[in-house]
Amino acid sequence: MPQTVPRSGCSPPSASQGERAVPTSPADIHHLLRLLGAESPPEPMLHSPPTHIKPPPPYPEDNNYLERLYDFESYPTPSPSSDEGSIPTVALQPPSPYNSLQYSPVFIKEEPNRLSVPGFASPYPLSPSGSCVSYSSQNQYSSPVPQHEEYIDIEELLKENQILQESVQQSYITPKIEVEEPRDHILLRSALEDTSFQKRLNLRPIPLELGSVKMEESNGGAADEALVAPDIDRVLTMAIEQSKRDVDNTCTVLGISPDPMQWSTSDVKAWILFTVQHFNLPMVPAEYFAMDGASLIALTEDEFNQRAPQAGSTLYAQLEIWKAARHECWRGQWVEHEQPSPTPAPPSRTSPDDMSDDEDSESAGTNANQGGGKVKTGSTHIHLWQFLKELLASPHIHGSAIRWLDRSNGVFKIEDSVRVARLWGKRKNRPAMNYDKLSRSIRQYYKKGIMKKTERSQRLVYQFCHPYSL
């Protein structure tokens, strides 16, 4: 019997993570990473390339074709962020076959601790040590996929991760310091754990339940044995985080929303070209994807492949990541990731609590995607638990009204019931809202498995169930 992930005592039926199968072999991991958008690694590979990929039809290199290519100069070239001064930038150059066009370098904010796994989701080049590489405009373009590493050094990866986790645990021990847990992302995780790609890519299915060590017959030797599920879980978590960072960076560079549904035709163009450039894919004629984001989302993988025989799969896989991230955004997970660091209160105020209700309402209602996209929330179509998490995510503004007592266990306290109720009422256009009604709604969550009673009953203290506390 395979072991399974221990569940929280109140996992809601609809949100249970279940016992999904995840790929276990390096070959499958590699496929997973490719689906995240990384280009095929150079030979030799850990696995044979999928046989169904046909040789690309040669694109005409006449002037008419070149004119149909997207205009790279139209992209914004944001200057390096000032709040993360130590983070270097990477100026990406287009692939050499097309460098006869006039391109402007695109500056990407690179993060120093970017995961250094070849063929990984990150489209940004890394030096062999994992630090960033700057490409001057004179440099010849290098493939975004690191060429210097060809294998996943999973042991080293896990060692680093273990050190990281130990340091985090150390922080937990420190009294009175709240440590923000690394955000998990249920939907992205689901996308990553989806093994339907095994079927699509004619891979040998390798069932493994999350948290188990059950292995099918292994022909991969010691490398396979080394990949037990908890380790894969960590890799998945890192992959998720990486994907989100990549989405964030792309949003910043292109000035587009993280939600593909919001994309205009020109946004789609920008995204297609950006993705093609990053993954060193063959150029795609502009008219093949002349549509808005909603239409793009509606395309099937086959339709992507018809439009772009070589790039279609990667583009489709990337869009899947963005679509999953869009759901994360909706769930409010994106908010905390993109939220700018707390800014000082305006001079006219002595504390955030002096803010007017209107400003409270606004700050609690429009924080999604403040980091650079165009999407605004603030809709009345928000669940109470999401709203509470919004408030909890802004301790610099709402810390006096509601705050985490135990972030890791989802325990929070309403410090000012009147204020929280008033904010909720404003958001829902319910002027008569009061704490009595709000608390009644919270109590409804007990049945639904969204919240639970705390072990020791305390006034105004509630607890989210997993995974709602994430």
Added chain:
DNA sequence: CATCAGGAAGCTC
């Protein structure tokens, strides 16, 4: 007195 707990009915989407 404020809060907790939960039943019941109504409203909105």
Added chain:
DNA sequence: GAGCTTCCTGATG
């Protein structure tokens, strides 16, 4: 039908 909202009674600290 879901997700509240509103109103209610009774219990608790």
